[in-house]
Amino acid sequence: MLRSFFIFIGVVLLGAVAWVWLTLNWSYSDGERAGYIQKLSRKGWLCKTWEGEVAMVTMPGAIPDRFEFSVREETIANKINALAGQRVVLSYEQHKFVPTNCFGETEYFVTDVRAVNEQPVSTAPPVAPPLNTPAAPAATLNAPAK
Template sequence: MALTRKKVLVSLAAAVALLVIGFAGYVWLALHWSFSGGERVGYVQKISQKGWVVKTWEGELQLISVPGAAPEKFLFSVREDAVAERINAVVGKKVALSYEQHKGVPSTIFGETEYFVSGIRVVE
């Protein structure tokens, strides 16, 4: 009887370990495999650091629109402090943000949006 109970516990522990490893692999894949990427041009309106445990930088870019069109905002996240500092230095200037879109990230702990900015250049 004890051998059967031991087999059940080992099987249960193996199943839990497999689920944890599978979830960790999924999170790693979602954060490192880009669905799409590109550039958005506009004016950075704000960028701030948010989060209770893991701090991420969250920002808002006012896109340059065609005359007569409604203005549009591009919400983005920044994971690297160096990139956030460069963005902070040019708030209010016309910039081009390079970004990657990561779909399927399971939580907002890694960023509130699915758009992660990786570079910035001033456009003028």
């Protein structure tokens, strides 16, 4: 009876370790997001993780969307801090169903960052300049009708 209990506990622990390994090493999706670093801070009571936020501006004057992310590597966090205030592109991987937030508070883990020098271009159509019509001479406006 005691032996089967320890076997059961061992199988449960092995399954938990396998689940954590699988969720951290297999990415559900990956991609890039561009924007301006709003914040990056190290958070957590027991497990300290780097958590950040990027403001993504689609065109000038638009309300920015926020992209919240986690950083697992100290070198990537240092690169992000060095590029604060600049437009950056973050490469990320999405890891779903990570069982604890000791690895990060979000499911988006940044894997690389690079600075972008160009400004976003508006996709709005150009506005036509106002038409300047010549003013009618005052003499023709006040002339009596014939």
